[in-house]
Each structure stands twice: as C-alpha cells, then as structure tokens.
Amino acid sequence: MSDAHDGVDGRADDDDASPDGGHASATPSTHTVRLELVDEPGQLLAALQPIADNGGNLLSIYHERGNKTPRGRIPVEVDFEATQERFEGIVEALRTEGVNVMQAGTERYAEEVTLLLFGHLIDTDLSDTLSRIEACESASVADVSLAAPQGTEEASSARLRLEARAGETEAALAAVRELAEEKELRLVEPLTGVEA
Amino acid sequence: MRLAVIGAGAVGRSVVELASEHGHEVVAVADSSSATVADGTGGRDAGVDPDAVVARKAERGIVGDGDPADALAADYDVLVEATPTTLGDAEPGFSHVTRALERDRHAVLANKGPVAERFGDLRRAVADSAGEIRFEATVGGAIPAVSTVEDIEPGHVTAVRGVLNGTANFILTRMAAEGLDYDHVLAEAQDLGVAEADPSFDVDGTDAALKCVILANVLSFGAADDPADAREFALDDAEVEGIRDVPGSTLRLAAEDGRTVRLIGEATGETVRVAPRLVPENGTLAVSGTQNIVQIETTHAGRLNISGRGAGGPETASAVLGDVGRLE
Structure with missing residues (x-):
C-alpha cells in the first residue's frame, strides 16, 4: 500500500478502535477510518451505510482509485464526526458487515x-x-x-x-x-x- | 398603551402602522426634523392617523408640521426610540430615553447605541425612575433573544452565540454557493438592497458586535447579585473581525471539507467576540441568506436555537410591540 496520504499523516499505526483513555466525551469529534474495498459496484455505498446508520456524520471520502492495497483492493479514507461511543459502534458495525478496516482512530492524537x-x-x-x-x-x-x-x-x-x-x-x-x-x-x- | 415613536425609518414607520393591531395608540411621531402629535380632540386615547403619517413621510419627507421636541413632550406611556444607531455617546437616542425615564415613562429601544455603549448610564437612569426600558428589537430583529435569556435567567445562561448580521451572512452564503469573490457578491447585495452603499457597519462586524455587547450586558448584569459588581461592556470591549478580506478560495476549501464560513458572534458575561468561523455546512448555525440564528447555551436547559428574520421593518416592529406588551 503505497499512498501519498500516509506521508503527511502523523497518526500512529494503530489498528485498534480503543479510545484514548479517559476521554469519553459526548461531544462529537472528527474520526478517520481507512478501509479497503473490492473494486465492484456498490461496495463504497455498502461501506458507508454502517457509518450513517450508527450516528456518524460523514465529512469527506477520499476514494483512492489509482492506488491498490497489497491485496489488490482500493483504499478509501473516510472522515466523519461522531461521539467516541458512537465511533466505537461504527467500527464494530463496519467489521460486522465484512468491511476491512485497516486503520481506525488514533492512540497518540485524540x-x-x-x-x-x-x-x-x-x-x-x-x-x-x-x-x-x-x-x-x-x-x-x-x-x-x-x-x-x-x-x-x-x-x-x-x-x-x-x-x-x-x-x-x-x-x-x-x-x-x-x-x-x-x-x-x-x-x-x-x-x-x-x-x- | 399610548406610544410616542421617535424615528421614522423602516422600523419607526412599521411601529406606527402595526401598533393598533397590538391594541396600542400612537399619540406622537417624530423624525429628525418634524413631528406630529395627536391633538386630543378625539379623546384621550385617540392617536395620530398612521396612514397619514406614513404617506406624508413618503411624499414630503416629513411626518407632520410640528417640532420634534413636541413629540418628546407629548402625553405618552411608552417612548419608542427608533432613530439610527450612533456610537460613543449614543446621542440623540440616549437623551430621548433618559428624558422619558425622568418623566417616569417607559422606553422601548430599537436603537442599539444606548444599550451597547451606555448600559451602565441607562441602568442608573432606570433606577431613579418609575419607568422601565426594554430592547428586544436591538438583537436579531424578530428573534426573541433577550426575552428568552431573561426567561431562562441570565445566571443560567453560559453563552449566547449566533449569526446576527443578515448582510454579512448573505454575502458569505452567495460566495460559497456561486464561487464568487467578495466584491462581486457585495455589488449584487447592494443592487438587491441587502447591503448599504457603505456596508462597513455590517461587513466589518460592528453591527454583530453591538448585538453581542448588548447580550453580554444582559448576561453580566442579570447574573450579578449586586449590579455594582457587574461588568459593563461597550463596543471597545469586543474582539471584532469582519468578512471584508475573506477570499472565495477560503470558502471553496471549507466546502471541500463539508464546512462553510459564517460570521459568528459570541457573548458570555466575560467576553465578546465576533469573527468568521468554520462551521459544518449543514449544521445549525449555517443559516442561509439574510436569516439570523441565536443559539443559547444554558446550564440546565441544554442548548436552544432560534432562527428567523434578523432585520426588516415589520419584523423589528413586532419585537418593539412585543416589548410594549410586556410593559403593560
């Protein structure tokens, strides 16, 4: 997965959805998830549905069609707003739906x-x-x-x-x-x- | 109530026209050079003829053949101060109001100057009078901002923020929607009558700041146990940035990210700040066009949002007449 986005990205490589300790705020904050999708019609929509269904407010979608992940899939970066609690629910729902979540949230930067x-x-x-x-x-x-x-x-x-x-x-x-x-x-x- | 309306601009004229619908009589009207006062021949409650006053103003630029001083001396219950907002000593509006209070009459202001620039002086004049003052129309036109804060009680309000200038909001909305630059949209707004020939008061944030200063005074004095301890705010205490230099590219970058820019005013009992701020494009505060919104942050009642028309003759006159009703 070679992706220019990672170069300017200060996030730690954390594949876990665990929240930053002690910050269970009810205030929505912006979260970024990196997903990988099969290049077939409807895949993107299917991946976004669990975010909307679980109370996430979509902000932007960066669909890197020119790039491929090592498994030959398309990386997609999705920004959305949600409370910490909903964020965790969203990541869980994505995984339940079979969407591969490559990276979610951050450890270092909350x-x-x-x-x-x-x-x-x-x-x-x-x-x-x-x-x-x-x-x-x-x-x-x-x-x-x-x-x-x-x-x-x-x-x-x-x-x-x-x-x-x-x-x-x-x-x-x-x-x-x-x-x-x-x-x-x-x-x-x-x-x-x-x-x- | 018997009203003396001082100022015959859009708001003053609408007060004259709508007073009877609210069960009040207009007994005197003045503009800067002329006046008309009910002669009392129709009995104590007979007022001036609203249609005749408005027609004279439109045709001859005067409201009557009398002297403005006659209107100030008329036998009224409530003085409606609707002359243009002035800064600094806030004259002549300030003296119009204090003269009414000296006569133990009430005053309702649509003029922001005295409430924003000389709130402490006004409070002292009220303390020595049997009359009261109200000023709902000075903040957000038809939106009941001041009375809502009073209903919740200022001590339970932590902040009031919002979009309080329709002209600036119209310009930002059009810039974002059409991808146009400031100068282009300003010219369009001037053609539509949304912006004045000299738009400084609106686009530099002064108008929004005065409204926030008024709200800060309401919060500060309302929350203090002793008014002597309350902090008094004036325009100089506000941190103000306008929208004049905002390039179209800034709005485009905001839109790419699902956001937009709005001129947001914020008042607490300690600070007043007006500045262009980044807000979610479809969020509550991103009202469109000339709409205004007031968002009240409370200790126990959560967040209240009230949006509506922040300017206009009949809209602002409705707030004035609502205040008159509260004085009955």
Whole structure:
C-alpha cells in the first residue's frame, strides 16, 4: 500500500478502535477510518451505510482509485464526526458487515481540528508556517490543502487539519493564532465543541 | 398603551402602522426634523392617523408640521426610540430615553447605541425612575433573544452565540454557493438592497458586535447579585473581525471539507467576540441568506436555537410591540 496520504499523516499505526483513555466525551469529534474495498459496484455505498446508520456524520471520502492495497483492493479514507461511543459502534458495525478496516482512530492524537488560513501564505513561507505548527507540542499537521487561484502574488487560502493530543486542541489553536498574528495571516477558527 | 415613536425609518414607520393591531395608540411621531402629535380632540386615547403619517413621510419627507421636541413632550406611556444607531455617546437616542425615564415613562429601544455603549448610564437612569426600558428589537430583529435569556435567567445562561448580521451572512452564503469573490457578491447585495452603499457597519462586524455587547450586558448584569459588581461592556470591549478580506478560495476549501464560513458572534458575561468561523455546512448555525440564528447555551436547559428574520421593518416592529406588551 503505497499512498501519498500516509506521508503527511502523523497518526500512529494503530489498528485498534480503543479510545484514548479517559476521554469519553459526548461531544462529537472528527474520526478517520481507512478501509479497503473490492473494486465492484456498490461496495463504497455498502461501506458507508454502517457509518450513517450508527450516528456518524460523514465529512469527506477520499476514494483512492489509482492506488491498490497489497491485496489488490482500493483504499478509501473516510472522515466523519461522531461521539467516541458512537465511533466505537461504527467500527464494530463496519467489521460486522465484512468491511476491512485497516486503520481506525488514533492512540497518540485524540482530537482533530480543521481550520483555515488566508492571506499572503506563500510570501510568508508556507512551509515554515507548517513546520512551526508541527513543532508545537500539542499538535501535528495531518493534512494541508492550498488554494492560490490568483497566483502567488494575491491572497491565497489553506485548509489545515491538525491532530491534537487529548484536551490540547485549545493550546494548538492558540499556537496557530499567535503564528497567524506574527505573519499577518487571517485565521478562521472552527467553532469547537458546538458543532451540533 | 399610548406610544410616542421617535424615528421614522423602516422600523419607526412599521411601529406606527402595526401598533393598533397590538391594541396600542400612537399619540406622537417624530423624525429628525418634524413631528406630529395627536391633538386630543378625539379623546384621550385617540392617536395620530398612521396612514397619514406614513404617506406624508413618503411624499414630503416629513411626518407632520410640528417640532420634534413636541413629540418628546407629548402625553405618552411608552417612548419608542427608533432613530439610527450612533456610537460613543449614543446621542440623540440616549437623551430621548433618559428624558422619558425622568418623566417616569417607559422606553422601548430599537436603537442599539444606548444599550451597547451606555448600559451602565441607562441602568442608573432606570433606577431613579418609575419607568422601565426594554430592547428586544436591538438583537436579531424578530428573534426573541433577550426575552428568552431573561426567561431562562441570565445566571443560567453560559453563552449566547449566533449569526446576527443578515448582510454579512448573505454575502458569505452567495460566495460559497456561486464561487464568487467578495466584491462581486457585495455589488449584487447592494443592487438587491441587502447591503448599504457603505456596508462597513455590517461587513466589518460592528453591527454583530453591538448585538453581542448588548447580550453580554444582559448576561453580566442579570447574573450579578449586586449590579455594582457587574461588568459593563461597550463596543471597545469586543474582539471584532469582519468578512471584508475573506477570499472565495477560503470558502471553496471549507466546502471541500463539508464546512462553510459564517460570521459568528459570541457573548458570555466575560467576553465578546465576533469573527468568521468554520462551521459544518449543514449544521445549525449555517443559516442561509439574510436569516439570523441565536443559539443559547444554558446550564440546565441544554442548548436552544432560534432562527428567523434578523432585520426588516415589520419584523423589528413586532419585537418593539412585543416589548410594549410586556410593559403593560
């Protein structure tokens, strides 16, 4: 399974759905599962059904059709929101339905947070921005999407998915806030904890 | 109740038109340069003719042949302060309200200035008066935000947040839906009359911030055992970011991830913050177009969401007349 996604992915290789200890919150958080599917019609839908049926709110599906797993199947990465309790139910339901769950949840990083930055991201050295976020103890940069439709001279936007240690989302956001201020970038923070 | 309506913009005119449906009489109306006062010939409860006032305003730009001071001195029970919002000393609205209180009359405000910028001064004026003030119409138009917080009791409300500016919300909604840039959508909003020629008040977050400041004052003073201990908020205490610079690409990146951006205001008894925030695209707070939503976080009653029209003459006048009813 060679997959560019893993390169920027700070998650520990944990194949277990066990939650991060002591964080049984009723607040939904974002979870990522990696599935492998047989390349046949209807397989993707069948895999998503248990997520929806068990109270998961689908956020994104990354269907890596160009890639194959070592078993010749197609890797699919699914992001969804669910409480920790429902998340466990979802993983169990997926496995019951015969879907191969390659990776679910994380040990090291319990919380995910997505945020947007806009402004002169390229002029202010985006890779430096990312490595300084990465250097912060609380969080790791899991995913970056950049949109610079007007070229490098005009304002551009970036979406960052950070993975934060349990209970440290606020500290991670504070670090990004400080960095954005220093580089005169605008930060669009998520409304954390109220995403009902 | 006998009403004196000060201010003859969209809200003032709608109050004049709708008062009788709520069982009230308008005995005086003033705009910045003219006034009309019921002459009393029809008996104590005979008010001014609403249709004639509205027609004169439309045709000649005045509400009557009298002086605005006559309306302030008229024999009314409730003064409706619906002049444009001003910042800083919040005049002339502030003096209109305190004059009513000095006469032991009630005042209902649609003007945000006095409640946002001089809440402490207003409280002191109320303390010395037999009159009361109400200001539901200053927050979220037709949405009963202030009275809901009062019903739950401010001490049991931990935060109030929401989308409190229809113009900014319209622009963000259109940018996301059409993939257009800010300037393009702003021009469209101006053509539709959704945005003013100078949209600063709305797009820079000032209007939403004033509403949150008002809510913060309600929470702070309402929760304090002694008002002397309550923290008073004004616009300067708010952390405010607008939507003017948000590029279309930011909304596109949000949409790719099942999210969108909304100008969200948040008030607690300690902080006021207005900023563009990332919210789930189909979430409760992602209301569309000019809709507003107020979300109230409570200690014992969970979370309440109230959405509706946050602006407009009849909508805001309904909130004003609801307040008048609460004073009976």
